[in-house]
Amino acid sequence: MSPLAAQAISTRRLDLLPLHVEHAQEMAAVLSDPALHLFIGGTPSTPQELRSRYRRMTAGSPDPAVSWLNWVIRLRDESCLTGTVQATVGPSGHGLVAEIAWVVGTPWQGRGIAGEAARGLVDWLGRQSVQSVIAHIHPEHRASAAVATAAGLTPTDEWHEGEIRWHRDNKR
Numbered sequence: 744m745s746p747l748a749a750q751a752i753s754t755r756r757l758d759l760l761p762l763h764v765e766h767a768q769e770m771a772a773v774l775s776d777p778a779l780h781l782f783i784g785g786t787p788s789t790p791q792e793l794r795s796r797y798r799r800m801t802a803g804s805p806d807p808a809v810s811w812l813n814w815v816i817r818l819r820d821e822s823c824l825t826g827t828v829q830a831t832v833g834p835s836g837h838g839l840v841a842e843i844a845w846v847v848g849t850p851w852q853g854r855g856i857a858g859e860a861a862r863g864l865v866d867w868l869g870r871q872s873v874q875s876v877i878a879h880i881h882p883e884h885r886a887s888a889a890v891a892t893a894a895g896l897t898p899t900d901e902w903h904e905g906e907i908r909w910h911r912d913n914k915r
Contacts, residue, residue, distance in 0.1 A: 746803070747810040747832050747871055754863040756820065757856065759828060762801060762813035767793035769824050770815060773848035782881040809833040816860045818851065825851040828864045830876075838874035845890060852886070858893030865894045869913040876913065879906040 749761035760766075771790040780786060788796065797813075804811045810832040816825045826847035832839055843864060847857045865876050878896055880887045888898070888909075896909040 749812040752863045752867045758817040759814040764797045766815050776849040782884045828860045840875040841868050841873045857890045861894035876911045878909045
């Protein structure tokens with residue numbers, strides 16, 4: 744199977760746009776709140792650090808069987824970027840599996856943006872023949888648990904590096 748490529752995804756209020764290095768400047772401001780790193784660690788990146796990271800990400804996975812798919816979230820009515828969603832897609836014993844993640848900047852949280860973006864992403868992945876979607880969520884991160892639930896994922900009994908594995912099978 745050929746690698747997947749991120750394509751524009753539209754939801755009711757959002758455009759998920761394939762990530763480009765040029766998004767780094769605006770995204771550095773979107774992701775500048777240190778509170779965003781409470782559960783994932785690290786500190787906010789500078790525009791230069793994001794440009795470097797985005798160059799690596801958009802170059803793609805060194806493994807030809809794995810696709811790195813990254814989008815910025817654009818809130819259409821406000822014409823601004825608000826966060827990111829991503830999926831790493833690769834083969835498993837039961838077809839393609841996607842590990843997804845999301846982050847929405849602090850000023851836009853609490854408006855359902857992450858849930859809408861995650862649902863749009865999971866629906867798109869299902870149309871790309873991805874059989875299974877997983878996410879790893881810190882057990883105290885209630886907002887991310889709500890986003891995963893909105894995207895149709897359910898928690899499992901599995902743990903990975905202090906986080907709970909959430910899962911959804913895309914029925915075909």
